[in-house]
């Protein structure tokens with residue numbers, strides 16, 4: 001979606017804040033839900049972004065509480081030992097082994113802890129426990145509970161990489177968080193490998209058609225591997241770096257952007273087209289979700305996609321309990337702030353003239369551009385595609 005351009009790096013959402021001020025003033029909110037200590041809220045906001053935590057607190061999805069009185073022993077907890085605040089915590093039987101278990105297993109166990117913070121602390125206090133993995137599991141479970149925040153997912157991907165999680169188990173975490181296909185770490189790894197194998201050759205290609213062909217090969221291999229209909233072709237078209245067109249099931253790329261000569265250009269071209277391929281996957285996911293109660297012809301008409309793509313969707317309808325069902329719902333839901341940003345639209349002509357004259361934008365103009373771009377990137381389709389692009393860049397950087 002090119003109207004406001006794929007130019008900037010995604011800005012970080014979370015600004016880490018110091019622990020002391022908030023820890024001293026725990027928030028107490030009434031209502032149903034799970035209580036959290038102020039330190040828990042802080043840890044959460046560091047990981048998944050203050051804005052997301054603030055939102056979750058405001059809606060009652062998260063509750064902050066005063067540090068709790070010692071909790072009664074949850075019957076289902078491993079070891080059956082009651083963790084208690086304030087008194088020395090007895091070791092939890094099996095805790096070291098649990099902390100080394102695959103995340104696929106660990107997450108289910110951590111999810112069942114109640115109150116989770118007390119159980120986490122009891123496990124962390126047990127000798128031989130891998131605290132980094134346990135804390136990460138706790139973060140992942142909280143990330144799932146607090147809802148979508150793409151910046152938090154990138155951080156989780158990085159932490160999983162740092163603790164040396166095998167790719168199959170990283171896939172399990174991403175599936176748990178509601179992602180699939182091109183967003184899965186195994187897809188990202190395969191893309192990064194193909195990207196490295198092709199980047200040098202792409203750099204030597206002197207025509208748009210050659211480069212487009214090489215990129216199309218890399219991208220379609222990934223789409224085919226995750227069961228998404230492949231892209232017909234990559235066309236040359238200006239107005240933003242790249243764009244996915246669902247009606248023709250093609251991707252267009254800006255000619256100048258595709259032919260840039262700097263050393264990092266081929267890798268960027270590949271991640272940009274991977275972003276557009278994610279849009280194709282999104283539209284296929286929506287079509288699969290429509291396939292529950294629509295014919296292929298109805299899907300093609302309602303979602304404005306080629307009939308052959310609708311046929312493929314009809315052949316693999318998305319189950320209502322699929323891990324990606326929530327993403328499909330977000331993509332199908334009404335888009336807030338759709339259409340051009342009114343402030344940017346008001347100065348657009350002036351900006352184009354200034355750019356043509358090679359004049360610098362004023363700080364005020366730049367602020368409007370940045371705000372419009374942030375607004376654009378927060379739309380469900382873009383937030384998800386930029387997340388996948390970010391994961392792809394991280395994959396390229398770490399292979």
Ligand SMILES: [Zn+2]
Nearest residue numbers: 001275382385
């Ligand atoms: Zn996009």
